[in-house]
Amino acid sequence: MRVFRAPKESLGDLDADVAATLVAAASDIALAMDNDGMIHDVAFQRVDLPLELKYSDQWVGRSWQATVVAESQRKIEQLLEEAKARKHSRWREIRYPATRGPDIPILCSVVATGEQRFVAIGRDVRAAAALQQKLVEAQIAMERDYSRMRSVESRYRILFQMYSEPVLIVDAATHRVVEANPAASILVDDGPTQLIGKLFPDALLIDDPAASQSISLALRTQGRIEALKLHLDNGRDFSLDGAFFRQDLSSFFLLRFSPSAPTLASPSDQADETSHVLQFVEEAPDGLILTDCDGRLLRANAAFLQLAQIESEKLVQGENIDRWIGKSSVDLEILLANLRQHRALKLFSSVVRGEHGSPVNVEISAVALGPRDDPSLGFIIRNVERRIGTNSDPRSEIPRSREQLAELIGRVPLKELVRETTDVIERMCVEAALKLTGDNRATAAEMLGLSRQSLYVKLRRFGLAEASEYDEGKIE
Numbered sequence: 001m002r003v004f005r006a007p008k009e010s011l012g013d014l015d016a017d018v019a020a021t022l023v024a025a026a027s028d029i030a031l032a033m034d035n036d037g038m039i040h041d042v043a044f045q046r047v048d049l050p051l052e053l054k055y056s057d058q059w060v061g062r063s064w065q066a067t068v069v070a071e072s073q074r075k076i077e078q079l080l081e082e083a084k085a086r087k088h089s090r091w092r093e094i095r096y097p098a099t100r101g102p103d104i105p106i107l108c109s110v111v112a113t114g115e116q117r118f119v120a121i122g123r124d125v126r127a128a129a130a131l132q133q134k135l136v137e138a139q140i141a142m143e144r145d146y147s148r149m150r151s152v153e154s155r156y157r158i159l160f161q162m163y164s165e166p167v168l169i170v171d172a173a174t175h176r177v178v179e180a181n182p183a184a185s186i187l188v189d190d191g192p193t194q195l196i197g198k199l200f201p202d203a204l205l206i207d208d209p210a211a212s213q214s215i216s217l218a219l220r221t222q223g224r225i226e227a228l229k230l231h232l233d234n235g236r237d238f239s240l241d242g243a244f245f246r247q248d249l250s251s252f253f254l255l256r257f258s259p260s261a262p263t264l265a266s267p268s269d270q271a272d273e274t275s276h277v278l279q280f281v282e283e284a285p286d287g288l289i290l291t292d293c294d295g296r297l298l299r300a301n302a303a304f305l306q307l308a309q310i311e312s313e314k315l316v317q318g319e320n321i322d323r324w325i326g327k328s329s330v331d332l333e334i335l336l337a338n339l340r341q342h343r344a345l346k347l348f349s350s351v352v353r354g355e356h357g358s359p360v361n362v363e364i365s366a367v368a369l370g371p372r373d374d375p376s377l378g379f380i381i382r383n384v385e386r387r388i389g390t391n392s393d394p395r396s397e398i399p400r401s402r403e404q405l406a407e408l409i410g411r412v413p414l415k416e417l418v419r420e421t422t423d424v425i426e427r428m429c430v431e432a433a434l435k436l437t438g439d440n441r442a443t444a445a446e447m448l449g450l451s452r453q454s455l456y457v458k459l460r461r462f463g464l465a466e467a468s469e470y471d472e473g474k475i476e
Contacts, residue, residue, distance in 0.1 A: 029106060029122035037064045037080050037118075049124065052104060054097040064120065069095045069103055083110035083118055090451045093125065105129055105449060128447045135432045136425060165258055166192075170200045172219070172244065172251035177203060186236065187257065200255075205233040215240070219253055230257075287352075287362075287381035293340075293374055295321050295332055304381060307362070309354035325381075326350050327359070335366060339377055343368040352381065361385055427462045430455070434464070 023030045024043040032041040039059050050056040055067070065073045072094045082089035089110045095103040106122040113119050160167065166184040168177050177200050180192035187204055188194055195203055206212045211230055218225045223244030230238045238257040245252055281288050287304030291297055297320075300313050308324040310316055316323075322332040331350045338345045345366045351359035363382045368375040433444040445455040459465035 023119060023121065027121040028124040029108075029120075031059075031064060031120040031122075033064060033118045033120060035084075035116040035118070037076065038062070039064055039067070052098055054099050067096065069097055071095065079108060079110045079120070080118065083112050087112045090453065091446075092451065093449050094122070107446070107449065123446075125446070125449050129449060132429060132433070132448055135429055135436075139425075139428045139432065165256055166238075167257075168195065168200065168255045170219075170253040170255060172253055175200050175216070175219075178252070184257075186259070187232065187238075188234075204230075206230055215242075218242070219244075223253075225255070286383075287379075289321065289379045289381070291321055291377045291379070293336075293377065295336055295377070297321055298376070307352045307354065307360060307381065307383065309356045321379075324353050324355075325364070326353075335364065336377070339366055339368045339375075343372075343375070352383075423462075426458065427464075430458055430462065430464065 020043065024045055027043075028045050028049060030043040031039050033039055039062055042056070042059050044050050044056075059067050065076050068076065075092045075094055079089045079092055091107050091109045094106050094108045096106055098104050105125050107125045108120055108122045110118050110120045160179070160181050163181055164183055166187050167181045168184060169179040170176065171178050177195045177198055180195045182192060184192035184195060201212050201215050206215075211228065215225065215228065218228075219242065225240055225242035228240040230240050232238070236259065238259055240255060240257055242253050242255045245254060282301050284301060285303055287307050288301045289297060289304050290299040296318055297316055300310075300316075305311075305313060320332075325335075326332050327350070335345060335348060335350075338348075345364070348364040348366070350362055350364055352362050353359045361384050363384050365380045365382075367378050369378055370376050429448060430444070433447045434441075437443040437447065441455060441459075442452060445452045448455065450458070456465060
């Protein structure tokens with residue numbers, strides 16, 4: 001607290017009536033008490049507030065502790081002890097029972113006004129508490145919308161990348177190609193990445209000028225193309241379908257090319273491709289294994305044998321892979337259940353237990369192959385030890401997102417996860433309050449219903465303040 005430098009010169013001699021008016025005007029509630037916390041007088045700034053506080057007309061002559069809820073009684077003892085020791089106390093939130101509805105939060109501080117006399121000053125912080133709740137709800141809604149948008153984008157990306165026919169997305173204003181899927185490699189000899197940024201349709205080298213002009217005209221006027229025949233300079237024929245769509249303030253064309261005469265590979269080419277695929281599986285740097293529907297090992301490449309510290313594949317064929325994968329059999333049960341239901345799984349966090357060593361952290365992606373009633377299962381197992389770094393303890397850092405929390409399930413007890421989630425929400429609230437108040441720490445603390453000291457502790461805890469800020473000169 002910082003007081004007047006010369007109060008007698010600047011304020012003069014104030015009598016009791018003037019002092020009482022000042023106290024009542026500066027606070028929503030003011031209580032005059034003795035050394036034992038017995039209330040002798042009460043003042044309210046607003047006439048409606050005593051009607052909302054339960055039994056406020058019976059406070060005079062009662063202990064201050066008897067007027068608040070049970071959870072706040074210990075705080076009152078601490079306020080009085082601080083005021084006796086330091087002449088004034090910190091601000092603490094005290095909750096009073098209401099005549100109807102939830103308890104009423106009042107931010108209180110106690111000041112010693114003379115020998116055996118104290119005044120408690122209180123401020124109604126319901127508006128700040130409601131704003132704080134709105135901040136939390138808004139943040140949760142934003143996280144939910146962001147997650148939904150990411151899911152939609154992920155599904156679009158998978159569909160776009162896996163579509164077997166060439167697809168281009170063209171900016172309607174500039175007619176430049178902004179995206180091309182891998183299948184667009186058959187349109188140009190240099191690959192789909194060479195199309196991005198080039199003008200459409202000039203980038204495709206269409207040998208029919210009339211067709212090229214009709215594409216441009218249809219895109220500009222109709223916004224749609226259906227079954228337009230094209231012949232490229234590389235000798236390939238396509239049927240073009242296009243559609244117009246808007247995204248935010250921009251407009252785009254989605255163009256799909258259907259090969260009119262697909263080229264079939266010769267038997268010798270197919271044999272070479274099969275040989276290359278088998279060589280890739282065997283020499284891939286990530287572990288690749290094939291199992292039956294119950295998880296019994298059928299095939300494994302050299303990378304997995306090295307991870308699991310197995311000398312030969314023949315020694316373990318037919319063994320269940322829960323012998324090496326997962327901290328317990330629960331991991332494999334989750335994997336198999338998801339594969340049976342969804343037939344695909346990505347980036348599942350687990351461990352591989354070597355025959356002669358400690359567990360290795362891995363990420364597992366898997367797919368079900370063949371008929372749904374009796375599929376074979378393919379697993380890609382990637383070592384992520386280097387990614388985790390020197391401190392592999394999952395509890396060492398506070399997770400920042402829902403995805404990071406999900407990754408800790410099965411590795412950290414539920415009690416720890418709940419505490420980490422609470423930390424995330426606290427950090428969101430503190431950051432939002434600082435942003436709303438223009439980084440005014442005092443106003444932010446009042447908005448959050450915290451003392452300035454508690455706010456600075458949280459700022460240091462979440463890495464939002466320098467260590468030099470936390471000294472005796474800047475907090476109370």
